[in-house]
Amino acid sequence: NAGVTQTPKFRILKIGQSMTLQCTQDMNHNYMYWYRQDPGMGLKLIYYSVGAGITDKGEVPNGYNVSRSTTEDFPLRLELAAPSQTSVYFCASSYSEEEATNEKLFFGSGTQLSVL
Amino acid sequence: GEDVEQSLFLSVREGDSSVINCTYTDSSSTYLYWYKQEPGAGLQLLTYIFSNMDMKQDQRLTVLLNKKDKHLSLRIADTQTGDSAIYFCAERRTGFQKLVFGTGTRLLVSP
Numbered sequence: 364n365a366g367v368t369q370t371p372k373f374r375i376l377k378i379g380q381s382m383t384l385q386c387t388q389d390m391n392h393n394y395m396y397w398y399r400q401d402p403g404m405g406l407k408l409i410y411y412s413v414g415a416g417i418t419d420k421g422e423v424p425n426g427y428n429v430s431r432s433t434t435e436d437f438p439l440r441l442e443l444a445a446p447s448q449t450s451v452y453f454c455a456s457s458y459s460e461e462e463a464t465n466e467k468l469f470f471g472s473g474t475q476l477s478v479l
Numbered sequence: 480g481e482d483v484e485q486s487l488f489l490s491v492r493e494g495d496s497s498v499i500n501c502t503y504t505d506s507s508s509t510y511l512y513w514y515k516q517e518p519g520a521g522l523q524l525l526t527y528i529f530s531n532m533d534m535k536q537d538q539r540l541t542v543l544l545n546k547k548d549k550h551l552s553l554r555i556a557d558t559q560t561g562d563s564a565i566y567f568c569a570e571r572r573t574g575f576q577k578l579v580f581g582t583g584t585r586l587l588v589s590p
Contacts, residue, residue, distance in 0.1 A: 405580035
């Protein structure tokens with residue numbers, strides 16, 4: 364199993380450019396999440412999805428958009444990149460949020476994004 | 480406050496015990512977790528503890544939970560250089576469909 368796959372691994376953007384961070388999982392998980400990790404800070408939840416067609420805002424959604432047209436894919440879109448969006452982005456998935464024993468988050472390896 | 484707090488850095492010698500501490504915020508949190516992040520990789524779940532437990536042991540890992548003080552700790556016995564990583568605690572807050580992560584503790588194990 365590939366697990367959670369994120370692309371690209373690294374990207375440099377100019378201010379105002381747009382891009383999509385791709386995330387796909389092959390575990391048939393219902394729940395998917397996007398987090399950002401800033402130096403010295405915990406992971407902050409950007410958006411999450413509890414199933415295909417359903418998305419909801421997390422703690423820091425401004426400047427981002429998501430879609431969930433299939434169970435497998437959960438892309439994160441930056442429309443007008445700003446320096447404040449320089450961060451490491453992690454996609455994660457889980458089967459459900461009800462049973463913690465089954466519900467551990469599986470993380471992708473991350474996308475390091477710099478906006479200059 | 481709103482944040483889950485951890486000290487940023489811990490350095491130990493190989494073979495010593497490591498204790499990583501975490502202060503969480505919601506006394507009604509149901510589950511508390513420890514995740515490990517190795518360089519260039521995503522987080523991986525190490526262990527978790529249910530809120531009605533005081534302690535959980537899993538091989539070299541011991542998790543202690545003090546609900547009164549909202550304090551969680553992770554003890555790693557016989558720490559190895561392969562344990563060098565960033566360790567995140569996380570809490571599942573009641574009514575939230577998400578985990579709230581701490582700031583992470585970077586553990587450096589020297590030979």
